[in-house]
Amino acid sequence: MTNFDYYAPTKVVFGKGTEDQAGDLVREQGATKVLVHYGSGSVKRSGLLERIYQSLEQAGIPFVSLGGVVPNPRLSLVYQGIELCKKEHVDFILAVGGGSVIDSGKAIGYGVANEGDVWDFYERKRVAAGCLPIGVVLTIAAAGSEMSNSSVITNEDGWLKRGYGNDCCRARFAVMNPELTMTLPKYQTASGCVDIMMHTMERYFNQEENLDLTDGFSEHLIRTVMENARILMKEPDNYKARAEVMWAGSLSHNGLTGCGTAGGDWASHQLEHELGGMFDVAHGAGLSAVWGSWARYVLEGNPGRFAQFAVRVMGQEKGKDDTETALRGICAMEEFYHQVEMPTSLSELGINPTEEQLHSLAEKCSHFGKRTVGCIKKLDQEDMYQIYKMAM
Structure with missing residues (x-):
């Protein structure tokens, strides 16, 4: 066997109703303004997004939102998220969704914390020096991005799908309620x-x-x-x-x-x-x-x-x-x-x-x-x- 490093810093909050703790978990991280990042209308229709908003409000955490993440998350939305975070002085990202949402959130975090084009990291032209801190409310069991150091993004210019891994993007916490996955097709x-x-x-x-x-x-x-x-x-x-x-x-x-x-x-x-x-x-x-x-x-x-x-x-x-x-x-x-x-x-x-x-x-x-x-x-x-x- 080879030598290895094992690093798994993510706090896991697992079980029924745990999404109601999102606001307190964000506050523990010292956040002053949060980007709530999500995908399609399913988190709205289920009422989950509203519960997350209420949890943040009860914790006294201001927030802005950016939805629209799709499977095989797009670089164009990442750019939008970076611009929004910088404009609104966001210092924490809360990804509410599955792997695509989390990966998109990580890419936005890279883009806010580093100068230049975030795509450079996915093209292996540069190494990220940091990432905006990220928390997760998981709705799909699949990608494992809630505890991994990886992120995969699709660039519509040429439809190139590239992954990038760096420990600085690992989520600070992951809220996992298995009930949230029951409505999946x-x-x-x-x-x-x-x-x-x-x-x-x-x-x-x-x-x-x-x-x-x-x-x-x-x-x-x-x-x-x-x-x-x-x-x-x-x-x-x-x-x-x-x-x-x-x-x-x-x-x-x-x-x-x-x-x-x-x-x-x-x-x-x-x-x-x-x-x-x-x-x-x-x-x-x-x-x-x-x-x-x-x-x-x-x-x-x-x-x-x-x-x-x-x-x-x-x-x-x-x-x-x-x-x-x-x-x-x-x-x-x-x-x-x-x-x-x-x-x-x-x-x-x-x-x-x-x-x-x-x-x-x-x-x-x-x-x-x-x-x-x-x-x-x-x-x-x-x-x-x-x-x-x-x-x-």
């Missing part, structure tokens, strides 16, 4: 569950001598999400299942499942980012659509690791060799995706890229031939193209 719930699983799977597939404890925790987390995802397909208001998935989402992406793994692979995420940028698909659904093709393409880079996953996570019998066992595990995972109505190909995802678009996806994913991704097998632009083509 089945598709969004399932997509979120896939995203959670993939955050651990990306770390699980690596080339290190792994800690048994990290492996065991990771394997149990994935199985837990799978079990409760099946329950939620039939019982969307099952509080325990919602709670299991919500807590798994945070632990899957706060670094815990990556201890000693040297970071993991992350190629599937990079491949999906370009699908999200070009076709605006749901992130989790995009991941399930490409994962099987990625796994089959790279498994000979570490068949023993895939075989362990097949046995310990997917409950498969060992085959005549690691490759056969690994393939059983990949097929079993794809069967699970279908059980929760998630796609396992681009056509099932609802997109049919042209040959030109496949090459464009690979170009963008490789940063136009300037980088490789992954560690099970280092993927160059041609490899990326072949995986996209396999995923058709």
Whole structure:
């Protein structure tokens, strides 16, 4: 195993009715004016946004609001948020929503705390020196951004989707009430569950001598999400299942499942980012659509690791060799995706890229031939193209 740092400074306030504590939590941070950042009308229709406003008012915290965040959050709205925060002298951001809202809030925080164009950080041209402090009221269990150091933004100029990670953006607190996720559509719930699983799977597939404890925790987390995802397909208001998935989402992406793994692979995420940028698909659904093709393409880079996953996570019998066992595990995972109505190909995802678009996806994913991704097998632009083509 490799040496590792584990840093998880976010205060978690978990359970029923916890959103009513938002004002007091913001006041604890010493905020004098808050940007309440949110997405669509769902937080309004549910009454959540009004409860948040009331909580801030009761705590004596002035605020301004900016809604309109969409899945695959846009850079243009980030620019609006930066301008609004500077104009209103905002010193704290409260993100009310899921990963897209939180990621947008983090980007705004970078833009307020640093001079120059915030997109430079996502293009790896500069390193952020700070970020406006952020708190979260979580409404979707998926991205894990409430406890992670990462943020992903889509630039409409070229439809480039890029991620940036820096510990200074980690949320000061995360309010997590599983009840707030009960009204999510089945598709969004399932997509979120896939995203959670993939955050651990990306770390699980690596080339290190792994800690048994990290492996065991990771394997149990994935199985837990799978079990409760099946329950939620039939019982969307099952509080325990919602709670299991919500807590798994945070632990899957706060670094815990990556201890000693040297970071993991992350190629599937990079491949999906370009699908999200070009076709605006749901992130989790995009991941399930490409994962099987990625796994089959790279498994000979570490068949023993895939075989362990097949046995310990997917409950498969060992085959005549690691490759056969690994393939059983990949097929079993794809069967699970279908059980929760998630796609396992681009056509099932609802997109049919042209040959030109496949090459464009690979170009963008490789940063136009300037980088490789992954560690099970280092993927160059041609490899990326072949995986996209396999995923058709």
